[in-house]
Amino acid sequence: MKPELVRTIAAARERCRELRQKGRLGFVPTMGALHRGHGALIEQARSECAAVTVSIFVNPIQFDRKEDYQRYTRNLPADVAFCAELGVDLIFAPEVEEMYPTEQKTFVEITDLSSHFCGKFRPGHFRGVATVVAKLFHIIQPDIAYFGEKDIQQLTIVRKMVEDLNFPLIVSSVATVREADGLALSSRNERLTAEERRLAPALFQALECTRKAIEAGEGVSEAKQKGLAILQKIPQMHVEYFEIANPDMQPVSEITGPVRVLAAVWLGQTRLIDNVLALKIE
Amino acid sequence: MKPELVRTIAAARERCRELRQKGRLGFVPTMGALHRGHGALIEQARSECAAVTVSIFVNPIQFDRKEDYQRYTRNLPADVAFCAELGVDLIFAPEVEEMYPTEQKTFVEITDLSSHFCGKFRPGHFRGVATVVAKLFHIIQPDIAYFGEKDIQQLTIVRKMVEDLNFPLIVSSVATVREADGLALSSRNERLTAEERRLAPALFQALECTRKAIEAGEGVSEAKQKGLAILQKIPQMHVEYFEIANPDMQPVSEITGPVRVLAAVWLGQTRLIDNVLALKIE
Numbered sequence: 277m278k279p280e281l282v283r284t285i286a287a288a289r290e291r292c293r294e295l296r297q298k299g300r301l302g303f304v305p306t307m308g309a310l311h312r313g314h315g316a317l318i319e320q321a322r323s324e325c326a327a328v329t330v331s332i333f334v335n336p337i338q339f340d341r342k343e344d345y346q347r348y349t350r351n352l353p354a355d356v357a358f359c360a361e362l363g364v365d366l367i368f369a370p371e372v373e374e375m376y377p378t379e380q381k382t383f384v385e386i387t388d389l390s391s392h393f394c395g396k397f398r399p400g401h402f403r404g405v406a407t408v409v410a411k412l413f414h415i416i417q418p419d420i421a422y423f424g425e426k427d428i429q430q431l432t433i434v435r436k437m438v439e440d441l442n443f444p445l446i447v448s449s450v451a452t453v454r455e456a457d458g459l460a461l462s463s464r465n466e467r468l469t470a471e472e473r474r475l476a477p478a479l480f481q482a483l484e485c486t487r488k489a490i491e492a493g494e495g496v497s498e499a500k501q502k503g504l505a506i507l508q509k510i511p512q513m514h515v516e517y518f519e520i521a522n523p524d525m526q527p528v529s530e531i532t533g534p535v536r537v538l539a540a541v542w543l544g545q546t547r548l549i550d551n552v553l554a555l556k557i558e
Numbered sequence: 559m560k561p562e563l564v565r566t567i568a569a570a571r572e573r574c575r576e577l578r579q580k581g582r583l584g585f586v587p588t589m590g591a592l593h594r595g596h597g598a599l600i601e602q603a604r605s606e607c608a609a610v611t612v613s614i615f616v617n618p619i620q621f622d623r624k625e626d627y628q629r630y631t632r633n634l635p636a637d638v639a640f641c642a643e644l645g646v647d648l649i650f651a652p653e654v655e656e657m658y659p660t661e662q663k664t665f666v667e668i669t670d671l672s673s674h675f676c677g678k679f680r681p682g683h684f685r686g687v688a689t690v691v692a693k694l695f696h697i698i699q700p701d702i703a704y705f706g707e708k709d710i711q712q713l714t715i716v717r718k719m720v721e722d723l724n725f726p727l728i729v730s731s732v733a734t735v736r737e738a739d740g741l742a743l744s745s746r747n748e749r750l751t752a753e754e755r756r757l758a759p760a761l762f763q764a765l766e767c768t769r770k771a772i773e774a775g776e777g778v779s780e781a782k783q784k785g786l787a788i789l790q791k792i793p794q795m796h797v798e799y800f801e802i803a804n805p806d807m808q809p810v811s812e813i814t815g816p817v818r819v820l821a822a823v824w825l826g827q828t829r830l831i832d833n834v835l836a837l838k839i840e
Contacts, residue, residue: 285724381670382688382722387663406664407723414724440664441689442567442696 279330279364281356285375285415288368292329292416295365299326303418305409308332308369309349309463310358313453317422318362320450329416330359332369337380338404344547349463368416375411383407384441386433389525393538394429394549397516405430406437418445426452426460428536428551432525452550454480460550472543475510479541482506482518483552486537490554496520496529499537507541516540516547520554531556561612561646563638567657567697570650574611574698577647581608585700587691590614590651591631591745592640595735599704600644602732611698612641614651619662620686626829631745650698657693665689666723668715671807675820676711676831679798687712688719700727708734708742710818710833714807734832736762742832754825757792761823764788764800765834768819772836778802778811781819789823798822798829802836813838 282288302321321328339345384406423431435447453461458480486503518539522528538551564570584603603610621627666688705713717729735743740762768785800821820833
């Protein structure tokens with residue numbers, strides 16, 4: 277059955293109120309350009325909730341570069357068809373003017389967790405993410421909201437926001453979906469040239485290399501260096517950051533518990549991020 | 559009937575869920591030390607809603623001065639008795655550790671509206687207010703929340719926060735309650751010495767003088783000067799600010815619509831604020 281598509285906040289509120297009467301309401305916030313990574317979030321929501329709402333909104337206030345906002349893929353008919361396949365009940369796809377009818381002056385800031393990694397290189401990005409997620413939570417009022425582990429810093433920040441502001445909902449995370457060669461699914465992969473696409477899996481390989489070094493007991497700088505060496509062999513790849521973080525998204529100087537190896541690289545005009553969990557067994 | 563008193567977030571959520579089944583839930587957030595000003599908020603809530611929750615929480619993160627936080631009046635038994643008289647259904651009075659169990663890293667900021675007046679003299683104050691109000695809204699999930707006009711900048715900021723973040727509730731404001739001599743009710747009035755109490759109504763008189771000057775067509779600086787002259791005659795009174803603001807809480811240089819005359823003064827160790835609306839009839 278085709279999901280219902282609503283474009284206004286008032287209509288979304290009304291339909292979500294009805295959907296909540298069936299039982300738990302699951303929510304998957306997206307910027308559209310849906311792929312199997314989003315599909316995994318929707319399927320998880322579908323399996324745990326009585327109804328599922330997907331939002332499709334390319335949020336201007338989270339883009340630090342205007343050209344990235346303008347270039348971001350928009351294809352609502354394809355996204356609606358994708359949601360229909362997966363049994364989504366409601367799609368909320370507002371225009372920018374519906375979400376920001378007046379000058380936005382209220383922002384949700386998460387300190388410390390936003391300082392490093394993507395937060396350092398994309399000033400204002402996580403403030404924009406947290407703010408729009410807070411808005412969407414208030415409009416949809418889900419019982420469970422689903423976020424992918426690929427955006428680990430975003431996931432950590434949303435979890436902390438929900439905890440700190442006592443949002444009445446659960447944040448559920450879903451593992452990163454990868455291509456057969458390891459490349460994490462991302463809307464931005466479409467922008468890669470054939471050559472860049474061929475090189476892109478090196479990012480995951482580098483993260484895995486560092487993960488294995490950590491799990492084998494190597495120190496932070498040695499483990500990082502091993503992964504970085506893989507990326508540095510590729511002239512087309514520019515490393516923005518390649519780091520090891522604790523669960524509070526702070527860089528670590530030694531490994532004392534579970535950590536994330538996380539990185540952002542540029543391949544030509546396209547920025548890719550990815551991360552893996554490293555669990556050293558003592 | 560005595561209102562139920564709950565001290566945990568979990569219990570508040572559960573009881574509010576039950577109360578919402580009766581119909582509209584009204585919410586009056588307070589820091590306790592309840593007086594007839596709060597009483598007017600509760601009565602308004604009582605008349606418009608099926609059930610009323612009052613929160614009593616002296617919020618540490620909104621105090622810019624530690625001694626002000628420590629000195630703030632706390633008298634829960636008196637507050638419970640006050641709420642009982644007014645037919646409150648539920649009192650939520652958490653400890654600090656319940657509201658801030660881990661280091662708070664998420665803050666709600668409202669730009670521009672917080673720049674002037676109290677926001678200028680109390681750095682971080684409105685960030686702390688907006689953050690705790692967001693938390694309380696998520697815990698209580700009211701249909702209507704009530705705020706007093708005495709704290710006009712706070713009211714304006716909460717309204718903008720609710721609008722910008724799409725909180726699913728209505729903000730309702732209630733007129734300032736005054737003593738017979740014009741002094742606005744405030745928990746801080748208790749701290750005044752007998753002499754200070756005698757002098758305190760000059761604040762309202764000065765605001766009224768400026769209001770009348772504006773409504774008589776005088777310019778901003780003349781109107782302000784007339785009010786200020788009243789305060790400057792009182793050596794014990796130190797004026798923190800005495801300003802004319804538009805509805806977006808920006809100082810105005812000319813009168814082109816409805817404005818607020820608002821001021822903060824120190825009387826000895828006590829800071830008093832007040833404001834009045836000025837409507838120039840064209």
